[in-house]
Amino acid sequence: MKKLINEVVNVEEEMILGLVKSAPDKLRKLDCGTVVVRANKKEGKVALVSGGGSGHEPAHGGYVGEGMLDGAVAGAVFTSPTPDQIYEAIKAVATDKGVLCIVKNYTGDIMNFEMAIDMAKDEGIKADYVVVNDDVAVKDSLYTTGRRGVAGTVLVHKIAGALAEKGASLEEVKAVAEKVIANVRTMGMAITACTMPAAGKPGFELADNEMEIGIGIHGEPGTSREALKPANAIAEELLNKITDDIDFVGKEVAVIVNGMGGTPLMELYIVNNFVHDYLDKKGIKIYDTMVGNYMTSIEMAGFSITLLRLDDELKSLYNAKADTPALKR
């Protein structure tokens, strides 16, 4: 394992400290653990809390700030945080208007968030949650725990965050988050695995001419292993799967070409070049594009493509001001 770290056990703590030190005017770390909240708590708005395992940087701590999240909880690498940490985050950001948790669809995440929300409710905090499940890779999602939550989560943060910032009610913010979830789809692939610091070796081995299609964001193998092909052909395969899932034709979309952490920006731009040509040809109108590392798997090399169908409401919230370390608008 070759990593720029100190002790394996300190990775999460040092990472969060480093994040907060990069934006001390915006972020504050809770003493109780790897929890990041806004430096200046804003009252009178629904507070948004997200979280999950570490290893997805800049998610989720990088999205704390004006127009997006109020708090983010980082578990151990690829491990959902514990209920007590989530509970501390909820308590720290809670306002009279309530708290909405944005949870990615993993058994562990849901169980831990549910327990935390129960604890918060016992304390009289108004709290609810939504579950993001944008990954179309998983084949028979009826026979699994459903689709995974991946890069589309960032758009839930962005859009629900914008509405919350305007002072909407918990019910309204939850409704718009669910609207994003209903309209966002993602699929990803990898040409290299990543290494969990605690595991010390890669999650899988790929030959020089192999890739994994349908990966999630936790270093696990994808839904199939295939021969490596040109970037355009890979992007086409992902886009076919995404556009088969729900109808995008004639719609306006926001696009994320997301790097998995170790992918050079050069390659993401090359992929984006094809994505635009593909969508143009299909009659899908591109409203805006984000290219970069938004939801990663440590140092994995690969990418995912996310499409979100937009209407006027979503467009205006998508465009609203955001001022966070990882996303400014």
Next chain:
Amino acid sequence: MKKLINEVVNVEEEMILGLVKSAPDKLRKLDCGTVVVRANKKEGKVALVSGGGSGHEPAHGGYVGEGMLDGAVAGAVFTSPTPDQIYEAIKAVATDKGVLCIVKNYTGDIMNFEMAIDMAKDEGIKADYVVVNDDVAVKDSLYTTGRRGVAGTVLVHKIAGALAEKGASLEEVKAVAEKVIANVRTMGMAITACTMPAAGKPGFELADNEMEIGIGIHGEPGTSREALKPANAIAEELLNKITDDIDFVGKEVAVIVNGMGGTPLMELYIVNNFVHDYLDKKGIKIYDTMVGNYMTSIEMAGFSITLLRLDDELKSLYNAKADTPALKR
């Protein structure tokens, strides 16, 4: 070679197309080659042009936009662009106030930019250039072609760009660029090499317990090969070298913890955590911190640290509005 590309010969062109498609409201590609300019030319200001080989994304095309560059020229990967391409960029952005080129200190870059500037002057365009040389790694820089220009270049774009946007004269913009150059220092390291698409194999091989200290941004080996050590010890070595070069004590600084392209953000935050502790201890005041991939070597894993001494003038220009794909403020 494992890369998400199509044909090797098309890498630069598709990359630039993908960049421009990601921000069509901000960027335009010239038909004559891999040159990016602002979508809406702004008159009445000194136009800034930068460039160099490809492979440093988001540099330089990602820094074209309000408050930073007016044009950027991308050569083949790690190869300075040719004079005719630079000349086309200069011609496209030139205003009555003149053009300032921001050139990184490499023999090839300087020769090609000088030839282009001569061509522009022959056409009656007022043009000048500055040479960025922030890399303190090279030991006896007196006996070489001098220090390399690396990540500090982004701060030259930012600060000279802000002054140019305000309508300052060519002489004033050049002076502030040189002030940044005089006050900015960088040093970098790598734990993996990168692979030039055309070369097809990594620039060097490192064992699992080895690293290169003092690398540039062109995939070349560093000034020394050492045993890998904890991130904090590496950062300390780089910071010692940087703070030995010019006096930062008691000064306010802007910090860049820059990823080389394949480094996960997790690791950059861990490094940043130490950088802040180190600077605090030394009595160097941190004004602002940028953590991310700003000046890369394709998919190299590693990082560089940049410090810029600030005074009131530089602070206000550092903070001024920037609206480019890769840097917003």
Next chain:
Amino acid sequence: MIDILKAIAAKIDEEKDYLTELDNEIADGDHGVNMAKGFDAVVAKLDAMAGKDIGSILKTTGMTLVSTVGGSAGPLYGTAFMKAGAKLAGKNEMDGKDLVDALEAAIGGIQMRGKATTGEKTMLDALCPAFDALKEGIEAGEDLKDALAKAVKAAEDGVEYTKTIKATKGRASYIGDRSIGHQDPGATSAFYMLETLLANI
């Protein structure tokens, strides 16, 4: 009970890399590390629990697992120990019937949280057959050690069985048929706990 929990902690620690390896093959490779971290935290609390009733000890164990393990295993095992503790509240000894009740409550807790059933390639594929065997033995009048030995054997078979099936719950379900042929890490850690219980009861 304190000694048993210490023995379990030692076993989990010993098998940490193996459990992580199993999890790496079909999911995210954190099961061993996280379980070991959790049981380390449990051990740190055990000495202060000397003299407390079994119920309290198990409850504290469960709460500690919930607040240190994370992932799926944290809430699942945590709830299991808490439920078992609730069942054994006030007891200082544990007979066959008590163990049956405790295991039933533990499994109930896992099912309440995880909404899985047997055959989905989870810890339940070790625990449920073990429970059936234990209950049958105890109800047939066998002594605790004999009945538990059969339960441990059933759990071991259950672990083997997980190799033959596809995961439909937990992270391993995302790789579909590719999970077949691999042993479930959670079933394996559940088997270790029962095996260690038998060896130390």
Next chain:
Amino acid sequence: MIDILKAIAAKIDEEKDYLTELDNEIADGDHGVNMAKGFDAVVAKLDAMAGKDIGSILKTTGMTLVSTVGGSAGPLYGTAFMKAGAKLAGKNEMDGKDLVDALEAAIGGIQMRGKATTGEKTMLDALCPAFDALKEGIEAGEDLKDALAKAVKAAEDGVEYTKTIKATKGRASYIGDRSIGHQDPGATSAFYMLETLLANI
């Protein structure tokens, strides 16, 4: 001259990977690829130049190299060919004296652009000794082929010499002493050009 340039282009193309490899060892690994790209572009223009004087052909070659090679080699070799072309303007034949003049002009162009001298591990370490040998031979009355053969030998020795010295110009200078022991790519490509010239004159 057209045939000579085509032969040089073929040689550079043949040695592309080797030149890249040499550049990879001490710098950025683009010398072979870029030179080949440049000479491909030159070849594409040569047929249209049939019947033109040597000066024009060399000037076009230089301009094409400048606008296609990039990096250091583009302006350096580009300027060299342009300067040589200026020297041979109007000529349709080239004798020994012409070649001496052309090479002198070429080297002058390289030095004007790159501000290097011999001993800095650059193309000059092949070109300068070659020039000295050529000039000596021609001035001593040797015929062109004999003098050029000595120049090629001197260039070859110059390439060998680059292995023994530290780079103080160009990208290889950044690695300091670590450049010692490696052969300079630019000196190598310069040697290939002279060698091919000799074989085709």
